[in-house]
Amino acid sequence: MNTNDSVATSYTTLLEDSVHELEIKRSRFITYLYRVDSESAAREHIAALRKTHFDARHHCTAFILGPDRMTQRSNDDGEPSGTAGVPMLDALAKRELPDHSHLSDVLAVVVRYFGGIKLGAGGLVRAYSEAVSTALDQATLLRRERLRIFALPASHALAARYENELRAAGYQVEPTQWLAESALIHIGIPDTPEATDQLHTHVATLTSGAGELSDTTTRWVDLI
Known part of the structure; x- marks a missing residue:
């Protein structure tokens, strides 16, 4: 499955x-x-x-x-x-x-x-x-949750600030991919429409409307 x-x-x-x-x-x-x-x-x-x-x-x-x-x-x-x-x-x-x-x-x-x-x-x-x-x-039991991973492109100059502000807002920031001319920030959220809408709204505010999120994959995580 x-x-x-x-x-x-x-x-x-x-x-x-x-x-x-x-x-x-x-x-x-x-x-x-x-x-x-x-x-x-x-x-x-x-x-x-x-x-x-x-x-x-x-x-x-x-x-x-x-x-x-x-x-x-x-x-x-x-x-x-x-x-x-x-x-x-x-x-x-x-x-x-x-x-x-x-x-x-x-x-x-x-x-x-x-x-x-x-x-x-x-x-x-x-x-x-x-x-x-x-x-x-x-x-002893634990809950597992499916995360949806989004990618947010950013310049090298802005990437660290975006990462910090996303973490401060409670988002799970995955390892950033550093490319030659830019960075690709990966953000994990609960795989629900509500969480997806909230992330898009937050990123629009954070980047003054310039950030474009792309949906990459999902993965299961243990919540301990």
Whole structure:
């Protein structure tokens, strides 16, 4: 998926990988949360955990990928159908966040060591959902935002002043490209129409109408 064509302009993911253990009726549910950006990365983590916990009965998984969450997968890994992977995926997909964004680029793996007491289908659904939810409660999250990068040409004499005034106004100034006869200032803003309009207005004032912005590219950044 090309993130430049994504409708979403922000989402939430993990700051760092984490692990959390829950015991329910003597069964151990060990939840691993990973930040991943591809199916191959997710499957590498899953394969590694199968080797680490080779003696566990189940390694159930769920992951969501992409700014628009176009890729969603789950696996019950031997538990009764629909009792593990789907509730885990629901716990990721329906996670309520303070800024009302959604959770993505996250893999959850729940390793279960059976404790000898059967939980039943309903008990398993609750257990796997709770395992992921409580792990997310303990995890540190961050927001990702898509920036749109604009270029502003300026003379060598004016470039430094423009950079300073843009920074003072709260804009993210990317590395300036110094050409033989001029400079090209790069400015990153949230990829929204409102932010774009505000930048054009600010640059018009800053340059007395002489500055001409050009739209160059977009990129995703972590907001920490």
